[in-house]
Structure formats: C-alpha cells, structure tokens
Amino acid sequence: MKKEELQEKSILKYLIKKSPTTVRKIAEITELSEKTVRGRLDKIDTFLKQNKIGEIRKEPGKGISIIVFEDSKNELDNFLYTNETLITENERVTEKILIYLLTLPKDSFVTQGWLSKKLFLSIPTLRNELSEVKRWCVSHNIELEIVQRKGMRMNGSEYAKRIGIIDLVLANNKNVGKSLLVLCPGLDVEKVKKIIKQVEKNWKIQFSRSSFNKIWIMICLSIYRGRNGKSDEGVPDDYKGIESYNEYNFSESIYQLLSENGYRGFQERDTRLLAMLIIGASKLTWDFELDSNVGAENNKLTDFINHLIISISDVLGVDLRDDQILANDLKEHLKSAIFRMRFGQKNANTMSKQLKSEYSDAFLSVWSTSQLFEQYFDIQITEDEISFIVLYVEAALMRRKKTVKAILCSNLGRSQSFFVAELIKKNIPAISEIEIIRENNFNRPVPDDVKVVLSNTGVPSSNVIPISPIPTRADFNLISQSIDDEAQQTTTEFYFTK
Template identity: 35%
Template sequence: MSNAGEKAYLNKILKALLDNENIPVSRLADLLGVSVKTARTRVDQVDEWLQQRELGHIEKKPGLGVCLYTTRRTELLAMGYSQSTEITEDMSRNNQMIGMLLKYAMDKPVTLWQLAERLYMSAPTVSVLVKSVEGWFQKYNIKIVTVRGRGIMLQGDEKTYRQAMVNYMVYIMPEITDALFETYAAGVNYARVKSIIVDMENAWRIQFAENSFRTAWIMVCLSIKRASHPLKQDKSETDDSLRDFTEYLFAKSIYDKVKSEFSIQGMDEDTLLLTSMLLSARKIGNDGTENMRTNPSYFNQLLQQFVGEVISTIANVLNDDLSEDKVLYNGLLMHMRSAIFRMKYGEEHPDNISKFVKIEYKQVYLATWSTSSLFESYYGVQITEDEISNIALYIQSALVRKTIPMKALLVSNSGMGPSQLMIDLIKKNIPEIIFVKAISEHDFKPFMCDRYDVVFTNINLKHSHDRMISIGQAPTDKDIFSIREAVTRIRNSKGNMRFRASGICHQLFRAGYMLVHPAVKNKDELLRLMVNQLLESGDVSEDYLKNVMDREKATTTAVGGGVAIPHGNNQAVNESRVVVAVLDKPIGWHEDMVDVVFLLALKMDTDLQKACTQQFYKDFISLTENDEFMKQIRQVKTGLDLYQYFIK
C-alpha cells in the first residue's frame, strides 16, 4: 500500500472505522465511490496492513458490517488522516460530495438526509458541502437546484453531465478511476470497451496519452450505460466541420465497433462529443475544465488561425508575401488536420525526405523551423524533422507558383467600376494572375486569345477558345472556385506546364508514399510493398492487403496506357491516401503490362472525403489522358521529385 491511491483508501477506511463502532461494507463502498466488491477488497488490504504492524485487526460481523479492534487508537489517528492539512481534508470532502451528486442526483432528486447517511455526516455539514461544490458544477453549466418536497438534484443537459463525469474520474479522482467504472458505468463490459480502443490504436498505429485514453474509455462506457439518455445537438452548434478532423475519423472507428458489438444504434452525437474532447485534450487543465470546448466552429477557427500564422511566420522569415496564395492556405489546412493528430498520438514513421529538402531547399527548410513554437503553443506537440520538411515542400511550391505568373484579359460591357471589381476578385483569389486587362466587346479581337494566358468574359461572344472562361456579373465564392479550377486546367494544357493536382487532393499524397523504381519482380510483390507503406503509418487496417488482393483476383484494375489503380474496401481505410509507384520496367497485370501504379485508399464517409475523392478522379483523368504528363511522371528520378510533381 505504497502509492498515493492506496494511501487515500487507507485514510478513508481508517477514518470510517475509527469514527464508527460498526459500519456496513455497502456504506464504505459509497464513501469510497467504488463497488461493494472493491470495498471488501480494500478492507482486507487495510486489515492485512494493520496486522503486519501489530496495530489491530478488523472483524466482520454478519448483519452489522465490519468493526475495528485496536489498543493503539491514538497512534492510528496520527498515522492516518490527521497528518493531512485542513485544506486537503476539505478538498477530499468536496470531492466526495461531487461524486455523490453525480451518482445520486443526476437523474432524480436526493435528500440532504440521504446524503448525510451515506457520507456519515450531519445534514447541516452536507448542506455546507453542497454549497461549496456549486462552483465546480457551474464550470460545466450544471446547477444544483432544489425540488420542493423531494430534495436536490443536478440540472443540466446530457452532454454536460457526461463531461463532468469524465473529468471527475480522469482529473479529480485519477488514483481510483478504474474502480469508479463500477459506480458510473455499472453493468457495462468496460474491459471489452478498453480492448476495442486498444485495437483501434493498433490499427491506426497511434498511442494515446494516459488522460486521453481514459477520456475515450470513460466516454464510450457512458455512451453505452446512458444510451437511454441520448445527446441532443445544440441548434447553435450545427457546424459539420468536426467531421473534417482526423480525431472524428478515429472516434467514429471506435463507435462503429462498439455499435456492432453492443447492438446499439445511432451514436452520431456521441462520436462528435468524443471528437471535441480529443481535440480539447491540449487545452484541458488539471481539473479538466480549463478552456474546454465543444463548439464545433471553435476548432476549425483555431486551425484556420494557426495555419494563417504558420504561413505568415515563414513568409516573414523569407521576406516574402504568401498571404494571397489560396492554394497554399487550403493545402496546408487539409494537411494539418491529419498531421496534428499524428503528432499528438502517432508513432513516428520517417518519410526520409528531410535530407533531400535540407539540400535542395535549405533556406525554406530553415525558415519553416521558425514555426516549431507555434505547434507547441497551439497544440502542445513537438514538430518532427520530417513534418518540417513536408511543410517546407508546400511553401516551396507556393514560391514556384509566384515565379510563373499569368496574364489575363477581361471582356465585359459592365463599365469601369464593375469591371475593376471583377479584376480585384480574380487577382485576390488566383494569385498566379498578376495582370488583368479589361476591354469591351467592341474592342475584342479573336487573335487576343493567343496573347493572354486566360480570357474572362461575362457576355456571349461569338468566338470561342479553349482559354476562355465565362463568369457572372458579380462572381460568388462558388464561381471563384470554378474559375480557379478552369485556370488550373488551362495552365496544365499549356505545353510548357506540368500537371498539378487540385489543392484539396494534396492531403492524399505523402513523400514517403512515392516509390520510384522499386525493386520488385511482380504485381503481388509491388502491392505488398505499397500496402505496407500505409500499414506502417496506420492509414489502413490489417485487412486492407487482403481486400486489395481479393479485388485483383476478381478483376483487373489496369485502366490502359500502362496504368493500374488497385484499391481495397474503404471500410479498412483509416485515412484517405494514395500511394504511387513508377517502375523502371513494366510488369504483368492480368493481360496488360503496367509501369505506373496508383494504390487508392479512399474513404467517402464525410462531405470533405467525398469532395476530395471526386476531385482526385477528375485530376486522375486529366493526368492519364495527357501523354505529356505521363511522360513527365515516367521520367522522375526520386520519390521526392514525384511528390513535388503532384503538389506543385
């Protein structure tokens, strides 16, 4: 009985035994906040401790409880609870009262007399304690209210109740968290829930910090225990942005398994609540309440602010301006959702790109290191060398874009004011366009299309050209997005331009997932090598390789032109990724010969995942239908070159 938790039990049990001639074990269980079975075990431990030191012994009296026999009462008083300070004693009493109210006053009223009986205190003392813990409950927007003629009870919503219980168990009573499962989640197979979470950790190749693991474990057990008390979504919190975070995908994988094994329906709101608590992990203080957030928009706004500061910091170090590069901003925004989750919980799996980036882009690499303190202050994580390199590649790509400017022509009859507004919108949202000339329909001549990189018009011209883009009189955000896509398409169609994947697809690629001239003899060897890249990072589960192989047995995934797109069941995918292999010699693929392979691990659970997957296929079609683009891919020398090819 050497650790703090055991000593806390000793003090509580000794105090109860010294203050009472006989005490039922059930009352001790209430006092300790544990089950009767656990209370009996603790009493036996105290009895053994007493006898080893010849301080006395405990006898069990049928129908009465347990009783302490000792001739050294004064010595026990000194050795036990009396050594604690008055403040510690008050805190212990407050914690007992919090636990009692969470157990007995959450769903129905409880009288002060009933609480006094369970705590072995007088009703006036209990009344004082109830007042003293009101502030703790208020942190969770829970009130202690009086129900006339019935006693007191807690008043709040199911979400705040669960947050309070989780943080009480994790942060207030950490030494007896495991024992408290029998108090607040009685009847739930919490050992199996723990196994499910561990299985998901292994599948994702991550490892929670202790408090994060306990938070997830307790939250899921409460979801099962209190399934008859469903969470209700606050109308002010309808933002779906939580679903875009990797924490949501991980929480969903846990709840999907729980729903299957425990035969429970729904749990969408439970998944979102666990997501928000995992996202809050860095911001939670010692008592679990400091800066705790559940509002979905908060996390998205925090990430947007963080990415903006990262870009600004690096740009200032480089003495450059990247503030208008929407491709960079959106690309990093997508990348960080996954990267921060991995830095928090993931095992390190080096991409081995740092040595290349340090040599090729030394200035950008060093400038990116200046953001390390931002990762610590925003999310409490230490950025890795390879992650610095990944961000540096995004920055380098943005710098490259600035060196290839575009000139545009605007054909409009709207007048100078509206035309200037359209010019400003185009230049703000498409940083590659550095010059826009506005002319009227009367002044337009067809040969002008060949003198400009792109031609915008909001009127129906008789002449058509593949560089011409129709826009509205007052372009909306949706129009701007379409314009940006069209501009990208026009850039890619020019003979001196490389293919560039859309910004939303950048998150699919990782430098370590680009395999150039791998030493493989056949299709099966290659597929195992490619899937293993995903497995090592936890982006797919162990079932994924079998899914891929089964699909290959069923039908060919060769799509012509020496290209194949093997893929498995998306249920075995944790995070959407694409692994690319460029072979030095073609290999047999059913009846075809293939030298460029895209292994697709794509999910379609959230709106963001659907948009990303759909855009990938659009880009893939543009890539594979252009012989020049495919020639460029086949000529790359390193995995880093291939990675840059896709994100430039």
C-alpha cells in the first residue's frame, strides 16, 4: 500500500474515533502539513460521497467531523481494515482510458470523440484526463501518441505495455481473477493459474503473492493478446544473455505445459518477457544458485558489488570488504533490482522515509554510489532501491558490533546495583556482561576483555564513564558513544582488586 493511502486510512480512523477535531490536530497526529491534510480530507470526502458511505462535515466553531450513513458502517469497516485503497471516480476514469488505449490492437488508433462517448465524458473533461494519462505514461516508458486525422494510441514496447496493464490491475488491490476475465474474455484464467502453480510446485519455487499475480497476468496477456492480434513486436534487447538464466528455463517450462494443455501460438518473445518479469520478482523460495548459468554477466555483477562495497566502506569509514554475507545478499538482491530499474518495474519500500532519517550515514553512503550504477548498467538508482541496500548495509554494521564486557563501580546496595547493571544491558545490547565492584577495590589493571568501566560513585579517573545512580537516557548515549569510540579499544590504565 502506498504512503498516501496509509495516510488517508489513518486520517479516516482518527476522524471516526475523535470527531469533531481540527486540521491542526490531524496534522500533529499524522505528522503531515496542514495543507496536505486539507487535500487528503477533500479526497476522503469525495470518496465517501461517491460511494454513498457518508461525508466529511466542516462546521465553524466545532471543527471537522465524519458522518457515516447507518447502513454503510460495515462497508466502511471492511474498507478500513483490509488492503482496499481509497479511489475516486476521477481516478477510475483515468484507469479506464489507460486500459482502453493499452489494449488496442496493433497499429490501431482511437479518436477522442469515440472515447468520450464510450466513457460518457465531455470532450473537455476527456482532455483534462488525458493530461493524467500522459503523466502515467512517462513513468512507464510509454508515449501517448496523437496523430492528426487518425486519433491516439500508446507507443511503446510490448513489455512496457504489459507491465503497465499489470500495474493497473494490481492497483488498489483489485480482484485479479475478475480483472483478467474483463481483459481476456473467453480465456479460462483459473486454468492458467493452476498450470502456473503446477510448474511452481515442480520446480520447488514459491513466489510472493504479488509476484505470482504479476506472472499470472503476464501469461494471460500473452495468450489473449497473441491470439487476438493485439500484441506488438519488440522486446527490450539491451540486456543480453537472458536465455542463460534459470528464470528463462522456468518460463519455458510454463509455456511448454500450457501448450500441452491446448494453448498455442506462443513465441520465443513471450518466454523472454516472462523471464524478465520473473528475474525482478520477489521469490519466497528459489533453490537455484544465483550464478549457475549467467557467465560473464555474473562476473560483471560480482565486480560491481566489490566496487559498491569499497565505495560504501570509504564513505562510512568502516571496512566491510570481508563481509561475505553482505556480498551475497547484495548479489541476490541486485540481480532483480537492476532488472526492475532498467525495465521500469516499481518496487516500493514503505520504510524509505524512516531509513533516510534514522540511518542517514548509511543512506548517504549508498546514495554516493549512484554513479557506479550508471557506469556499469546505465541506470539511475531510485530512492526505494537505495533504501533496500541500506537495510543490507545496516545489517552488516550490526554484525561488526561485537559485544563487550563492562565493570560497574557502585556503592549502592546489592539489589540496586544488580538492577542498574541489568538496566544498562537492556538499553545497550552491545554490553553482554557487567561485573559489579566496590570503590575500595579499585587498584589493579582491568582485564583485556573488559572494554568499558562505569561508575556511579564519582571515581576520579579520565578512563571511567560517570553515570547517575539510576542511569538516564543521556548516560546510555554516553556509554554507547564510548563503546563506538576507537579510543576505547586501547588498553585502559586504571586499577581495581576483588
């Protein structure tokens, strides 16, 4: 679900619980600007009215309230607590226009007059909607071509068009089966689904639900568009050697089983299109080695990852070159990510904003490698893909943080001292063990395996970290900084005895 959709549902839930309220209060709760909240409220109001669920009411002196019609409460609850998303009639019109244009037969045009009658729209309204259509096309590597005296059509590769249709079907979590019956009339889409599942089982592969649906839609489009002359020639050929991937062999197996079940007319191009989609898909189970058949292309990816890790290490000032787990994780992820970025497949990361804020150093280190992506693969890395790589980098940094032992010098009672020690370990996982000593035992070298010495007694030593009797957040921050400080790795020079 997109960020905007989550925000809209959050606002709706808040209105149901706290009506009447104010724009300012909603902005504070959702961490949005008041301007953004007003826009979201207008969209929610339009949605409620168009679906005859209720309305947003604004009353001077009282604030903003939500009015839900009595017989629509269950419908609203179902909407709020499922993956359905808020969509207005204007957005539905844009989708309908896109579907009409994307499913036109090869070399066919449609006029604005015909389309306006088909959708019961005035010509001015249709022209306004076409502005949204053009924006959508740009994000999908498709051009809305308008030819005088002929009309308009979608101009782009067959792959781009199919990905566009897939995105439209999956938008707003529609019922995929029902959508396919509309897109591919006469096709037994459930039978196609069973065949895909059979090949999935034979190969011991499991795709995520979203990826499976994309594959299902792609194959149904291959059958229907090929059968009805709607399929265009042209497959992106800027990625050579796709036939060497196991995903290509898997795609061949699907089309072979489809042929055995009476489906005909497939081309090698269909196998390539499906393989390209599967390479970028999310696989829950995939038992084949990444580099089993990819030859020189895999060597290029390996070389790229080595440069990527070196560059990230230089920016962070932390050497990650020996972390084989990081290298393998990046290899597995980037194989799909590069295809997604090259061929316009979107893979939203809902954590992007949080990662950018909380792990800014790692985010900056990955962002600084953008030129490497252009140099090796002629692609521009997206912020979402940067965020995915940040997760792998942060995991690698966590692996580097070895646990340390600490000493706590305390004159508090036994129970109080043990409580403080456990509180410190709870808030600072890097400390695995704390030995408690008394101030009068402080007179011999600290063992080499002890890296942190704490005291709540006021021991006068530059190597001791002073803390409060009951440590505060400031104390925890000071201890954490000291652990991370390279100076803490040198031998300490204070003394104690047992």
